[in-house]
Amino acid sequence: MAFSRIELIFILGLSALALRALPQLFLVGKNFPESWDRFLRYLSYALLCGLISVTLFMSGARFEARAAPYRGIALAVTIAIAYKTKSAVTGMLVGTVLVLVFSWLR
């Protein structure tokens, strides 16, 4: 069954609301196990990192071998700047400018 983008966004929003509201309705006074809390945090970090990798280096099932080194350098610089300055925005801005410069040079 094919869904339109709007329908998918609607279903996604419903699932998000369910995940937010169900503990309020049924888990009052209960504790969420600490180790599960940590697992969910690891899961979201791993998913975000996987997604960063796929967004930057893949085009469908094809590895973008030509652009990957430049984007990889920009990502590494972004990470280094964000780590040094503790500012995601500064890292992102420097990385974006670098990607732009690389795309003009290529």
Added chain:
Amino acid sequence: MKAAIPVWIAFVPSSVAWGIAAQAHGLTLDEIILMSAWVYSGPAQFAVLLPLAEGKSAATVLIAGVLMNLRFLPMSTALAPYFRGVKRLPLVTASHVVSASSFIVPYLQYQKEREASNGRSVADGYGNLGFFVGVGATSFLVWVAGTAAGFAIALGFPPGFEEALKFILPGYFAGLLVAEMKGWTMPLICLASIVTAIPGAMLNPGWGWLATAALIAILGWSFERWRSHA
């Protein structure tokens, strides 16, 4: 309201970045505003952007979004005891604005109040909910307005900037993750996930990276549990 200001400030760059990236991936303004207002989850919106824009299967989009949103379960569970006595409708309505940032500010405030009362639970459920909604609802408005502003900003970019526009969101999330990282487990999980996502996506562009990320998270979590028990 003053307590919400840091959240608003944090939301401006991420919401604008998402609006810019969504426009660059071909989403319309209606879709962008609907997603920001109804899904209201930066990481999940980022996770579904690529599969949604590329017309991947509904299951891929939904599973990516739901896996990312699972972290709302512990957040909402942690808040629940502080809303004791509140009726269900206001609870469900208010729960829509639970997000990582709007969760932590009220949660720390409630804990501070509980400590001040020598460990006795603060019983004012409606008062606590009011504080939570004050932080959550205003942050929500900043988020939605920010994504619309990002869309408008992206429209103003001349051709030739596509590559840079598409880097904004992954770059921002990479920066966020690094700025928040502590210990060794998280960086190892992130590095392993970045590396294994590529062969994963080559094997299966829809599911490969999701499967490798879930596997890496399970391995990292199991290893940490094994080490803590050893």
